[in-house]
Amino acid sequence: MIAILAVVAVTAGTLGLGTWTVRFARTTSDLFVASRAVSPWWNAAAISGEYLSAASFLGIAGLVMKDGAVALWLPVGFTAGYLTLLLFVAAPLRRYGSYTISDFAEARLGSPRMRLLAAAIVLGITGFYLVPQLKGAGITLEQVTGAPYWLGVVVVGGIVSLNVALGGMRGITYVQAFQFWLKTFAIALPACVLLIYLGGLPNHNTLFGDGVPRAPAEGLSVTLDQPQQVVFPARSSYRAGGGVHQARKGERVTLPAGEVRLPPDAAVPVADGADTGRGVKWSRPVGSGGSDGPLFVYSLLIATVLGTMGLPHILVRFYTSPDGSTARRTTVRVLGLLWLFYLFPVVYAMLGRALAPALYVTGQTDSVVLRVPELAWPGEPGQLLSALVAAGAFAAFLSTASGLLVSISGTISYDLWSRVRRPRGTLDRRRRFRASAAVGMVLPVVLALGARGLDIGVLVGWAFAIAASTFCPMFLLGVWWRGLTAPGAAAGMTVGALLATGAIFAGLAIDAGGTLGSLLTQPAVISVPLAFATMIGVSLATREGRPDADAQLLALHAPEGLGLAQLERATVPAAEPDGPLPATRT
C-alpha cells in the first residue's frame, strides 16, 4: 500500500514538475539562457539522471544474482563509456553544435542520405533500449500492486507517450538532476540500512564459499504463474500439485503452476538459463570460458566502453554545456556520480542470493532489488524501504523512457517524415511530433510484452553493442580523421549494424553454448573492429568524394572565444516545443 502511494507520488511528481517547469520556462521565455547557465555539477547530475535506467536500477543486481560476479563488468563498462566519450568526443561535439546524431552525420559528411541511415540506426538503438525500461515497469507494478505484467507495460508505455506528446519533462535539466538524486537515495538508503540491520552480509558460505542457495529453516514456498522448467542442483523432495515428489541431483523437472513447497534447507532448483553454482564460482568475475570467460568479458567491455557515445538520448544533453571545456568538466563529474550510484546494486544482488532463493525458482531475478528489503527486514521497516526502492525504480523508467521516446519521436517526425513531405508550419510540426510519440511507443510495447523472459541487463547490453558498432566508429573517425567520406561511413555503419543485430537474433534463435554462444550474445568484439575496418577501407577507396575537412575540423576542434568567422557558433535554440531541432550548423 505504501509502495503504491510512493510510486504514484513519484509518477505524478515527475510529470507535474516537468510540465510545470516547461510552462515556467516559457513564460520567462528564456529556457535557453537558463540552460546555458547550468553549472557542470547540475548538468552532470542531469546526464546521470537520464542515463541511469531500469538496467542500472534493477538489471545489474538481477544479472549479478543470476549469472554471478561476471555481470559486475556491466557497471564498470557503463561508467568507463563516459571516459572514452570524454577523451574523444565530448568537447568536439559540443563545439560542432549539431544537436542530434543525424544532424552530425549529415553536416560532417555533407550528405543528406547519411541522415536517413543515421535515423534508422537511432530508431534501432532507442527501440532496443526502450523495451527493457518497459519490462522493468511491468515487473515493478506487478510486484507493487499485483497487477498482471502486461498491464504495467501498457500503462507505463501510455503514460510516457502522453507525457512526451504533451511536452512534459523534455530536456529539463533540473528535473533530470532531481531524478538522479532521487534514484541514488532510493537505492543507497535501503542498502545501507539493511546492511546495518543484518550486521553485514549474511550467509558467506552461499556467497563466496561452497554453498548453493538453499531454502530457509522454515522451508520455502514459491507460487508459479505458469509451469516452470527447473534443474535441481542436489537430491531433494518437493511438494507440488498436491503430491510429494523426489528429484535427483541434476534432474530437469517441469514444475506445475501453483504453489511449490521445498523442505527446510533444501538446495533450491533453478530456472532454466540461470547458472548459479557454488559460491566460489558465483563470486568469480572472470570464469574459465563460455558465457563468463575472458572473451565474453572483453566483448561486453568493448560494447559498453564504446557504445555510450552512440546513445542518442545522452548526446543531446551535452549541448546544454556552454562550451567545449564545460562539456569536459561535466563529463568528469558524471564519472564521479556514476561511481556513487554503482556502489549499491551489487549489495542487493548479494542479499538476494542469500535471502531470496525463490527468485531462482521463478527465474525472475530482475526483481531482486524490489524483493530484498521485505525479506531482509520483515514488517513495516521493510515495507517502507521497499516502497522507496519501487519509487526509485519508477523514477528510472520514467526519465530514461521519456528521453528515449523524445529521440524516437524527433527522429520519426523530423528526420524521416519531413523528408517525405515538408511540414506546413510549426503547428503541423508539433502535430507530427505528437503523432510520432504515440506511434513510436507501439512497437516497443509489443516487444516488451514478449520479452518477459529476457533479462533487462542483457537487452540493454544489445543496445550498447549496436551503438558501439555503428555510431562509435562514425564519431571517432569523423571527429579525428580528415579522410572519412560519406560512402565509407555508410558502409561501415551498415556492416556494423547488420553484424550486431544479426548475431543477436541468431543467438535468440539458436541455443549455442561455449565460445560461439558468448559471441552471439555479445558480438561487439567482432562487429566493432569490422565496422572500423570497413569505414576506413571504403573511405580510402572513395577519396575523391571527401568533404572539405579543414573547415569541419576547425569547427570541431578550435576553442571558443576566438571570434573567428568560421567559429561563430550557431545560436543554440531552446528545446523547441515541437521537439526536433533543426540542423543548427551554419
Added chain:
Amino acid sequence: MRDDGRTRRRTPRDELAEATAHGEVYLRRLVRAQLALSISALVAFIGLLGALPLLLFLVPHLASISVAGIPLPLVLVAVPLFPLFVAIGWTYQRRADALDEAFRDLVGGP
C-alpha cells in the same frame, strides 16, 4: 588577399580565419596535440582496465585471498576501477583545457 606586411601585420588569427596554409598548420598542430593527449590517456585507461580480466583469468587463486571477508577478485572489479576513471578523466580534462588555452594565446583571441 594580398598584404604587403607594412600596413597591417597579419596575426595567426587572420590566417586561421582565411584558412591559409599557415592557419592549417596551426589547426593541425592543435588537433594532433589533442589527439596525442587523448590517446595517451586511453592507453593508460585501456592498459589498466584491459589487464584486469586477463589477470583474473590467468591467476585464479587470487580468489583464495579475501579482503574483509570478500574474495579479492570481486573487490578488484568493484572498488578501484571507478576512482581510477575519475582520476584519469580529471587529469585529461586539465591538460586538454591547457592545450586549448595555449592555442588561444597563440592565435590571439579578443
